[in-house]
Amino acid sequence: MSVVLGILGAVALLLGIVILAAVLTWAERRLLGFWQDRLGPNRVGWEGTLQVVADMIKIFFKEDWVPAFSDRVLFVAAPVIVMATVVLAFAVVPVTGSMGIAPDLNVGLLFFLAMTSLSVYGVVLAGWASNSKFSLLGGMRAAAQMMSYEVFMGLAVIGVVMLSGSFDLREIVRAQAKIWYVVPQFLGFVLFLIAGIAEAHRLPFDLPEGENELGAGFHTEYSSMKFGMFFVGEYAGIVLISAMVVVLYFGGWLGPVLPPVVWFAGKVAVFVAFFILLRAALPRPRYDQLMSYGWKMMLPLSVVNIAVTGALMLAG
Amino acid sequence: MFILSALRTCWLTFLHLFHKTETQQYPEQKPKLARRFRGRIVLTRDPDGRERCVSCHLCSAVCPCDCIDLQKSATEGDWTPAYFRINFSRCIFCGFCEEACPTSAIQLVPDFEMSEFSRQSLVYEKEHLLIAGTGKDASYNFFKVAGVLGAGAAPKTPKSLMP
Numbered sequence: 001m002s003v004v005l006g007i008l009g010a011v012a013l014l015l016g017i018v019i020l021a022a023v024l025t026w027a028e029r030r031l032l033g034f035w036q037d038r039l040g041p042n043r044v045g046w047e048g049t050l051q052v053v054a055d056m057i058k059i060f061f062k063e064d065w066v067p068a069f070s071d072r073v074l075f076v077a078a079p080v081i082v083m084a085t086v087v088l089a090f091a092v093v094p095v096t097g098s099m100g101i102a103p104d105l106n107v108g109l110l111f112f113l114a115m116t117s118l119s120v121y122g123v124v125l126a127g128w129a130s131n132s133k134f135s136l137l138g139g140m141r142a143a144a145q146m147m148s149y150e151v152f153m154g155l156a157v158i159g160v161v162m163l164s165g166s167f168d169l170r171e172i173v174r175a176q177a178k179i180w181y182v183v184p185q186f187l188g189f190v191l192f193l194i195a196g197i198a199e200a201h202r203l204p205f206d207l208p209e210g211e212n213e214l215g216a217g218f219h220t221e222y223s224s225m226k227f228g229m230f231f232v233g234e235y236a237g238i239v240l241i242s243a244m245v246v247v248l249y250f251g252g253w254l255g256p257v258l259p260p261v262v263w264f265a266g267k268v269a270v271f272v273a274f275f276i277l278l279r280a281a282l283p284r285p286r287y288d289q290l291m292s293y294g295w296k297m298m299l300p301l302s303v304v305n306i307a308v309t310g311a312l313m314l315a316g
Numbered sequence: 317m318f319i320l321s322a323l324r325t326c327w328l329t330f331l332h333l334f335h336k337t338e339t340q341q342y343p344e345q346k347p348k349l350a351r352r353f354r355g356r357i358v359l360t361r362d363p364d365g366r367e368r369c370v371s372c373h374l375c376s377a378v379c380p381c382d383c384i385d386l387q388k389s390a391t392e393g394d395w396t397p398a399y400f401r402i403n404f405s406r407c408i409f410c411g412f413c414e415e416a417c418p419t420s421a422i423q424l425v426p427d428f429e430m431s432e433f434s435r436q437s438l439v440y441e442k443e444h445l446l447i448a449g450t451g452k453d454a455s456y457n458f459f460k461v462a463g464v465l466g467a468g469a470a471p472k473t474p475k476s477l478m479p
Contacts, residue, residue, distance in 0.1 A: 035332045039339045204322075281329035282322055 010091070010101055017087055021235035022052045028235075028276050035280040062224035067130065070221065074129035079222065079229035082122030086236045089115035093243045094170045096253045096260040108169040109161065112244060113154055116199050119237070120146035123201075123208055123218050126230070130221040138217025141287060142208035145198055148294035149205075153195035155302035159188040159309040160248050173252035182249040184312075187305045189249040191298055196241035198294075200234065202275055204282040207290060242271035351452075353426035354411045357402055359442065360423055360451035367446065368421035368458060370395040375413035375422050383407045393465075400442040405435050419458040423451040 026041065026048060033040025042048040066075055092111050094103030105111060120142060127139015161167060163184065164175035172181075182189045198205040209217035216222075219230045246252060246267040253260035285293070340347055349355070362368050371388035383406035389398040413422045432438050450456075459465050462474075 034337070035329050037332055037335055037338045039337050039341070277326055277330055281326045 006101070013090060013101055014087055017090055017236050017239065018232055020239060021232045022056065024235040024238065024272065025055065025231070026051045027272075028279070031273065031276045032280050035277065059224060059228045064224040064226065067132075067221050069131045071129040071131065074125045075221075076226070078122045078126035078129055079219075079226045079233070080122075081125065082119055082233040083229045083236070085115045085119035085122065086233050086240055089119075089240055090236070090243075092169055093240070094173060094247060094252060095264055097170065097174075099261065103170045104168060107167045109157060109167045109172070109248075112169075112240075113150075113157075116153075116240075117146070117150055119233070120150075122233070126222070127208075127218040130218070132221055134215040134220045135218050138208045138210065138214050138220070141210070142201065142218055145201070145205065145207055145290060145294075148291055149195045149198035149298070152191055152294070152298045152302040153199060155299070155306060156188045156191035156195060157248060158302075158306050159185045162306070162309055162313060169247050169252075173247055173254065176251040176254060180249060180251040180254075185249060185305075185309070187301060188309075189245070191302050191305065192248065193245055194298060196245060197275065197278065198290075200237040200241050200275070202234075202238060203279040204284050205290065206284060207287055210284065238272055238275050239268065242268045242275065245271055349426035349428075351426065353428075354409045354414075354424040356404075356425055356427045356430055357407065357409075357413065357440075357445065358423055358425055358447045358451060359400060359421055359445045360447055360449065360453070362419075362457045362459070363450060363455060364457065365448075366459075367396045368419045369397055369400065370419055370421070370458065371397045372418060374416040374418065378412045378416040380410060380412065381406045381408055384413060397442065400445060402440045402445060403438065404430060404440060405438040420451070420453040420456045423453075425451070 029051075030040040030042070030048065032038075040048065041051040044050040044054050066072060089112050091101040092103065092105050092108035094100045094108075097103075102108070123142040123146075124139045127135045127137075127142065130136070130139075160172060160181050163181060164172045166172055166175070201208050207217075209219070211217070214220070219227055222230060243264075246264065250267050252267075253264040255263035258266075360368055369386075371386060373386065376382075376384040376386060383403040384401070385403075386397040386400040389396055409424065411424050414424050417423075430438070
């Protein structure tokens with residue numbers, strides 16, 4: 001019985017994420033519109049909410065084309081990897097104290113890091129399997145970017161793990177009952193957020209896609225629902241990173257008066273909106289600038305963060 | 317510091333949420349067109365209700381894209397065109413025809429909603445172009461100033477027009 005319930009829960013989560021990601025495509029375009037003094041899509045349905053449905057119908061009816069020059073197996077596998085890893089990572093996100101697929105996994109944080117690391121395979125393989133210049137460049141950039149930003153993403157969350165003494169995300173949230181970790185771990189929060197943006201390859205760190213230099217980067221050759229899966233994967237990635245920021249630094253579901261789910265959803269929504277705001281506001285750095293920020297600034301800072309946190313813990 | 321400038325950019329962009337949007341919701345919200353807007357071309361009549369056009373071909377000659385075609389009627393003394401055809405799929409709405417017209421017959425009016433499903437429907441004949449009124453130039457009457465109506469009529473001597 002519990003197995004069936006677990007599977008049902010997982011399916012519900014999967015559907016929820018996919019629908020959420022689809023709705024995000026509309027929300028992003030609306031918000032970008034407002035921030036650029038436009039209106040965005042507001043025609044289909046109430047205030048354009050059915051735009052999602054229209055886009056879905058359109059993308060399902062597109063020709064699902066695999067280029068003859070591509071590596072067929074990898075080409076098909078790549079979008080699956082991207083989407084599967086992102087959705088799998090959601091399994092450990094504790095929505096509330098009791099909601100979530102496996103919120104009490106004792107290596108939850110490590111599982112999240114592992115899944116985000118794996119998702120880069122999807123991007124790199126897509127770039128490789130497409131067998132075209134732009135895709136390959138996008139894939140290479142993705143590999144380099146992920147490698148350099150993964151490193152200090154892991155190091156940035158160590159501070160939280162040290163303070164809470166646990167890799168269990170639920171425990172980490174509970175440890176924030178007194179004070180959210182954004183206060184004692186502010187540097188860690190900033191570093192994690194930047195690494196998260198790079199991880200979700202969103203602007204200003206969307207070099208793997210870089211649509212005005214690389215066509216569409218790693219997914220240049222993709223069409224129809226394979227492209228759709230990359231798309232859903234990207235938006236689910238935004239939600240995932242936002243959820244992790246909330247869980248690790250902003251006390252997850254904790255908050256007065258309102259029910260925990262509302263608190264969690266509200267905090268996540270704020271960060272998702274912030275991600276979109278970044279896209280509206282910031283230009284993309286050059287490739288070498290991106291690398292030098294990563295290795296010369298973020299990595300030393302995250303090591304400093306660990307050292308200072310450790311020193312303060314020993315002192316206090 | 318680029319971090320600070322990036323944050324400032326984010327904040328300024330965020331404030332645009334409370335700005336007025338520039339978008340005009342076109343079909344519901346019609347744009348305000350100036351009176352001298354160069355849109356659809358019409359053929360007007362003089363205050364007496366006669367067709368102003370005297371088939372002088374100046375508009376057709378000045379047209380940079382050769383979209384105007386007309387022919388004087390075969391009846392002697394009748395200077396109105398037998399047919400007057402404008403191909404709006406070629407017209408660039410430059411207004412040269414209006415400038416060239418000596419009788420104020422051809423005029424551009426503030427209307428641009430003339431989409432069609434077939435290209436052929438964009439070829440307007442005289443009955444589509446001719447309107448009942450005088451257009452922008454309400455009082456001008458060519459035959460009161462120059463030219464004489466009717467069969468066998470000779471043009472006025474220009475000397476009478478001189479001061």
